[in-house]
Amino acid sequence: MFYTIYIFSENVPGVLNTVTNVFTRRSLNIESIDAKPCADIPDVHLYAITTICEPELVRIVTRQIQKKVDVIAAYAYSTQDEQAHGALFYQHLINRVRRFLAERTLDELNARNPEPMV
Amino acid sequence: MESLLAEGVDTIFGYPGGAIMPTYDALYDYTDRIEHILVRHEQAAAHAAEGYARVSGKVGVCLVTSGPGATNTISGIADAMVDSTPIVVIAGQVGAKYLGTDAFQECDIVDVTQPITKWAYQIQRAEDVAWAVSRAFYIARTGRPGPVVLDFTKNAQTDIVEYIPQRVNFIRSYVPVPKTCATSIRQAAELINRAERPLVLVGHGVEIGGAQEQLRQFIERIDAPTGCTMLGLSALPSEHPLNVGMLGMHGSLSSNKQTQKCDLIIAVGMRFDDRITGNVATYASQAKKIHFDIDPAEIDKNVKVDVAVLGDCAQTLPAVMALLEPKKHQEWRDSFRPYAEEEDRLVIQPQAYPKEGLLRMAEVVRCVTEKTANKAILVTDVGQNQLIAARYFRFSEPRSIVTSGGMGTMGFGLPAAIGATYGAPGRTVCLFIGDGGLQMTIEEFGVLMEHRVPVKIILLNNNFLGNVRQWQYLFFKERYSFTPMNNPDFERLASAYDIPSRTVSDRYDLDAAIDEMLATDGPYLLQCAVMPLDNVLPMCFPGNNVDDMILEI
Numbered sequence: 001m002f003y004t005i006y007i008f009s010e011n012v013p014g015v016l017n018t019v020t021n022v023f024t025r026r027s028l029n030i031e032s033i034d035a036k037p038c039a040d041i042p043d044v045h046l047y048a049i050t051t052i053c054e055p056e057l058v059r060i061v062t063r064q065i066q067k068k069v070d071v072i073a074a075y076a077y078s079t080q081d082e083q084a085h086g087a088l089f090y091q092h093l094i095n096r097v098r099r100f101l102a103e104r105t106l107d108e109l110n111a112r113n114p115e116p117m118v
Numbered sequence: 119m120e121s122l123l124a125e126g127v128d129t130i131f132g133y134p135g136g137a138i139m140p141t142y143d144a145l146y147d148y149t150d151r152i153e154h155i156l157v158r159h160e161q162a163a164a165h166a167a168e169g170y171a172r173v174s175g176k177v178g179v180c181l182v183t184s185g186p187g188a189t190n191t192i193s194g195i196a197d198a199m200v201d202s203t204p205i206v207v208i209a210g211q212v213g214a215k216y217l218g219t220d221a222f223q224e225c226d227i228v229d230v231t232q233p234i235t236k237w238a239y240q241i242q243r244a245e246d247v248a249w250a251v252s253r254a255f256y257i258a259r260t261g262r263p264g265p266v267v268l269d270f271t272k273n274a275q276t277d278i279v280e281y282i283p284q285r286v287n288f289i290r291s292y293v294p295v296p297k298t299c300a301t302s303i304r305q306a307a308e309l310i311n312r313a314e315r316p317l318v319l320v321g322h323g324v325e326i327g328g329a330q331e332q333l334r335q336f337i338e339r340i341d342a343p344t345g346c347t348m349l350g351l352s353a354l355p356s357e358h359p360l361n362v363g364m365l366g367m368h369g370s371l372s373s374n375k376q377t378q379k380c381d382l383i384i385a386v387g388m389r390f391d392d393r394i395t396g397n398v399a400t401y402a403s404q405a406k407k408i409h410f411d412i413d414p415a416e417i418d419k420n421v422k423v424d425v426a427v428l429g430d431c432a433q434t435l436p437a438v439m440a441l442l443e444p445k446k447h448q449e450w451r452d453s454f455r456p457y458a459e460e461e462d463r464l465v466i467q468p469q470a471y472p473k474e475g476l477l478r479m480a481e482v483v484r485c486v487t488e489k490t491a492n493k494a495i496l497v498t499d500v501g502q503n504q505l506i507a508a509r510y511f512r513f514s515e516p517r518s519i520v521t522s523g524g525m526g527t528m529g530f531g532l533p534a535a536i537g538a539t540y541g542a543p544g545r546t547v548c549l550f551i552g553d554g555g556l557q558m559t560i561e562e563f564g565v566l567m568e569h570r571v572p573v574k575i576i577l578l579n580n581n582f583l584g585n586v587r588q589w590q591y592l593f594f595k596e597r598y599s600f601t602p603m604n605n606p607d608f609e610r611l612a613s614a615y616d617i618p619s620r621t622v623s624d625r626y627d628l629d630a631a632i633d634e635m636l637a638t639d640g641p642y643l644l645q646c647a648v649m650p651l652d653n654v655l656p657m658c659f660p661g662n663n664v665d666d667m668i669l670e671i
Contacts (some may be wrong), residue, residue: 010291014228021233063415069237069257072291104290111288
């Protein structure tokens, strides 16, 4: 089945290599790849990588990509998933990342100002 | 150097060379605060850093030059990645203006190591040093620990900038400890409360998370038999009544048999490696499964589970335990005993307590563990020495086993043992190693000599690459293709490095020899001439069901 994994990353050199390594290790062909700055979220890059594989494997591969230090978020969708969202698909995707980044902003505040012990 | 001190670095394992000379020059002024151990090969620097990290819980550091210096660390980096060991490898690099020109000793080490590190980064400007070092240590030690490589260009080493301390404790794109879902806690508790035959599997994650006490309380509350992976062996004292031994290919008969009869698997900080599961298609297929792990990528990777409890097990185990009813599973626990007795009769007694015949590996391990009151740190190399040591060494303290689990890196043992002595200076470090593995990093005798490092080396010499030979015996019609070893005189080699040594071939000399080894300050080589064709048993053949074990050949 065709899946597209949408990967949002920090804008640093070498991220794409760490991502494609995950495909190489599993002998997964990359059918297409689109890499560009994310127009809707500043300082974030977006890669859309399409591959053919089983649903179980795409789940594992996506988690392994998500694990990379400079990857902000990774989501996999089948072609049918994307069609189900229709024209709103891209907005849905961006909203997911924005929600995640908002949570991380709170996490950062907590990291800088930890809760008092008592 | 100030950046390293800010991260609490007190020990570095390294080897100088052209592209890292400015850093070594700076280190020269810091030797009162940072101890540098000059290894004899860069691979050993990485393994020593691993050994240091594994026993201390701190980040191990190694410092090497560019090109071959950096590539020589790769086995150690990959080993640290698979076994979740926090190390930072600082490698020199040619100056930024020479990058990509195939300059002398230039190697793209970032590209080479990206698949086997948590993070690999090239420092091109002196201004970035403090930030990059702090980020490297933060990534290496947090969440599921692992190796980080810093590729340090020569100009970034020589340019002068004011040191401004940096403390990285947050990275937007990196979530070291995932949030624990309250539903998963409740679902896990429900499954455990309903279970009649629970089996707990303990992995290295319990040691990494410092959750040994939480684990003990957890298993005692539900009265669950508990097996350990090789790297998790010291997370639970060997003599604990609920400990049913090591899991997997050469694990205990009872834990493997009952894996296929339990009604609930509770896996804590382990990754269902193929050496643990055997045939994954049939692995505990009758049982519900709960997986506690800090790494979301491990969930459902090898074995599908019913409930995943993400988070730090030092937090999640107590959270689940708060919802558990105290249980007694005496009948279930008793059902392990016949298998344990069968294994004792057919394997343990003949191997660890032989009355006649050639010296056997297991009896050497048993004697050493007894004479160290089960308190020593066990370091192993890889092969039969590792499997036998893991089976027969006993543990009473946490962070007491250092072995190359996932990678199975021969040559790991000696440098890792050196690192362990620096990571846990008050403890006895016993290294079990074979004649093959010892010769892979035997140059580190030089470190033992120079620093009088108190590694107690127990060389189980069977003049074979024993584990490969065992597989040739079992699966390749006894065609011993290049496994017999034509060995040097190890005692004379030790003597050349001023390392006291002794050879034992008669079991009646064993006790006295071990006493002498333990009573000797500094390093010691005890060579045991063991049965050449001994086998590690029980064994589950690769690909077989985990309960399909042979006890005799």
